Amino acid sequence: xxxxxxxxxxxxxxxxxxxxxxxxxxxxxxxxxxxxxxxxxxxxxxxxxxxxxxxxxxxxxxxxxxxxxxxxxxxxxxxxxxxxxxxxxxxxxxxxxxxxxxxxxxxxxxxxxxxxxxxxxxxxxxxxxxxxxxxxxxxxxxxxxxxxxxxxxxxxxxxxxxxxxxxxxxxxxxxxxxxxxxxxxxxxxxxxxxxxxxxxxxxxxxxxxxxxxxxxxxxxxxxxxxxxxxxxxxxxxxxxxxxxxxxxxxxxxxxxxxxxxxxxxxxxxxxxxxxxxxxxxxxxxxxxxxxxxxxxxxxxxxxxxxxxxxxxxxxxxxxxxxxxxxxxxxxxxxxxxxxxxxxxxxxxxxxxxxxxxxxxxxxxxxxxxxxxxxxxxxxxxxxxxxxxxxxxxxxxxxxxxxxxxxxxxxxxxxxx
Numbered sequence: 001x002x003x004x005x006x007x008x009x010x011x012x013x014x015x016x017x018x019x020x021x022x023x024x025x026x027x028x029x030x031x032x033x034x035x036x037x038x039x040x041x042x043x044x045x046x047x048x049x050x051x052x053x054x055x056x057x058x059x060x061x062x063x064x065x066x067x068x069x070x071x072x073x074x075x076x077x078x079x080x081x082x083x084x085x086x087x088x089x090x091x092x093x094x095x096x097x098x099x100x101x102x103x104x105x106x107x108x109x110x111x112x113x114x115x116x117x118x119x120x121x122x123x124x125x126x127x128x129x130x131x132x133x134x135x136x137x138x139x140x141x142x143x144x145x146x147x148x149x150x151x152x153x154x155x156x157x158x159x160x161x162x163x164x165x166x167x168x169x170x171x172x173x174x175x176x177x178x179x180x181x182x183x184x185x186x187x188x189x190x191x192x193x194x195x196x197x198x199x200x201x202x203x204x205x206x207x208x209x210x211x212x213x214x215x216x217x218x219x220x221x222x223x224x225x226x227x228x229x230x231x232x233x234x235x236x237x238x239x240x241x242x243x244x245x246x247x248x249x250x251x252x253x254x255x256x257x258x259x260x261x262x263x264x265x266x267x268x269x270x271x272x273x274x275x276x277x278x279x280x281x282x283x284x285x286x287x288x289x290x291x292x293x294x295x296x297x298x299x300x301x302x303x304x305x306x307x308x309x310x311x312x313x314x315x316x317x318x319x320x321x322x323x324x325x326x327x328x329x330x331x332x333x334x335x336x337x338x339x340x341x342x343x344x345x346x347x348x349x350x351x352x353x354x355x356x357x358x359x360x361x362x363x364x365x366x367x368x369x370x371x372x373x374x375x376x377x378x379x380x381x382x383x384x385x386x387x388x389x390x391x392x393x394x395x396x397x398x399x400x401x402x403x404x405x406x407x408x409x410x411x412x413x414x415x416x
Contacts, residue, residue, distance in 0.1 A: 017047035017406065018161050019141040021129065025148040025177070027053040028087065028096050033304050033333060035168050035198060035218050036146035041087075042402040044094035050132050051087070054148060055099035055125055066101065097132055099125045106179060114180065122151055129157050142409065145192070149185040150177060156192070162412065163192040165210075167202050168218075173326035175255070194412055196405075199331045199353050214408050217353065220336035221304070222390075222397040228308045228341030229390050236309035238299065244272045245378055248314030248343075250307055251334050254282035258322045258348060259290070264367045265320075265374070266293050278302055278310045311341045316377050319347035320370075327351060335361070339393035342386030344377035346370060360392045 020043055026034035028051055040049050056066035087094040102121040108114040132138070139159050145152050146166035156163040165188045171181045189195055189209035196216045197203040206213045227233045235242075247265070266275055267289075275290075278299045290296050302310060311317070317338040321327045327350040335357065338345045345361040347354060348370065354363055362377055364370035 018409075019047055019136070019138050020049045020144060021052060021132065021138070021141055021157070021160075022049060022144045022146055023052045023054075023099075023125075023129070023148055023152065024146040025054050026146075029053075035333065036144075036166060038219070038221070038333070038398050039166075039401065039405070041091050041094060042398040043405065044087075044091050046402065046406065048093045048095070048136070050095045050097060050136070050138075052097050052099050052125075052129060052132070055102045055121075057102055057104035059104040061101050097128060099128050106176065110180065110183065118150070122155075125151050126157065133157060133159060144196075145188065147171070148177075149181050149188045153184040153187045154191070162194060162409065164194045164196060165189060165192040167195055167197045167206050169198075170202070170205075170326055170329040173324075173329075194408070196408075199329050199351065201329045201352065205329075212412065216401060216404060216408070217331045217396070218333045218336070219396045219398045219401045220333060220340055220393060222336065222340040222393050224305065225308050225311065225337045225340035226390055226394075228312050228343070229386055233308050233312060235312045236306065239276075239310065239313050242274060242276070242297070242313055244274060245315045246274045246276050246313050247374060248276045248278070248311065248317050249320065249334075250278045250311065250317075250337065251332070252280050252282065253277055253285040254280070255284060256321050256327055256330070257282075257285060258320045259284055259288045261320050261348070261367050261370060263289050265318075265371060266290060266295055268371055276310070276314060278307065307337070308341060311338070311343065314343055315381070316374050317343045317345045318370075318374070319345065319350075321348050321350040323348055323350045336393045336396045339389040342390045344381050344385070344389075346373045346377060357392075360389045 020040070022036055022040045024034070024036040026036055028037055037051065040051050043049050060066040085096050086092060087096050102124050103117050105114060105117045105121065108117070133141070140161040141159070142162050142164060143156055143160045144164045144166055147168045149165070149171070167185075171185050172178055174181060186209055189206055192210070193212065195206045195210045195213045197206050197213060198216065198218050200215070203213055203215045262275075273295065274297060275295055276297045276299070280301050281298055285291070299310065319332060319335065321330070330351055331353045335345065335347070339360060347361055347363055349363045349365050354361070362373040364373050
């Protein structure tokens, strides 16, 4: 339990919240903002939060993919943790810790051999978690497993107040963890005290295995992106010379993207349109005709605090997701970021969760309709519409989600 004294002007507010450990699949240093890290940041404004990064495998280490060295790995075999490091001066109570390096076992088939090596990997990871618990004398803490059921599927760290599973995606559609995660997640859903889900579809799915499921959708750092609407920032210098109707997308250009739709839009009648994509570029996109188009600008991934400078130049934002089993479970982070900046948005109709946004965004069911909606949004955009969008997004801030989180925890504790 942590008591924090937080200064607001001349008033000091004493907050009494349990410490939180977040064991996350997305890592804190990834090139995209994640639900787990965003929530951890906001929770750290009320208590200490220890964010444990997903471990790398020995294969990752020797292929140079790991964010650590071989010497660090060898040292951690003896000393399981170097101690958490503070994430950022803006979040002094958020501490980042590396879970070390484990054995590569995902290629193994389900069965005794996988289970044997899985126990070894769990032991290696638990050494790190226990070192954090012991060093910081954590008792009655919350343990959040954020979409990482490959670990802690049959046990949880000792000394905790509540075990929480954070279900953020349809695990059966995940390219890497679906093989073993699909059945191990079922064990987690049954054994953890609480399950938090980010979409309505995931809520229904989790409720078939857990008696305690709560809907906690994604949100946005609305104050950061609202600076676009308030003219508190300018356009990034890398975009100097870009004018006209810029159609923009911020996020991963991965297997969720409808490449055919984008190729249709880029080759369409909007001759004065420029398409700006900010984020990592996946294999499917690299193999498409879009890579050769003079109307397409790719910036690669950018830090979160720079994204508003790229959003600033966009006249209309798009969410060109495929409509399939994977995307049906997605509540996109970027949607509230776009709206906080007052930007018009056109999206494919990929999820039932988009219904609540129907008054402030356009939702298309076909390629031609998508194009027409972008044209309409460009023509009808104005100060009143921008303000309406930003106000709507403010109800979906991470602060509001953190408040809901603590309310859920308090209610669950009172029931116990």
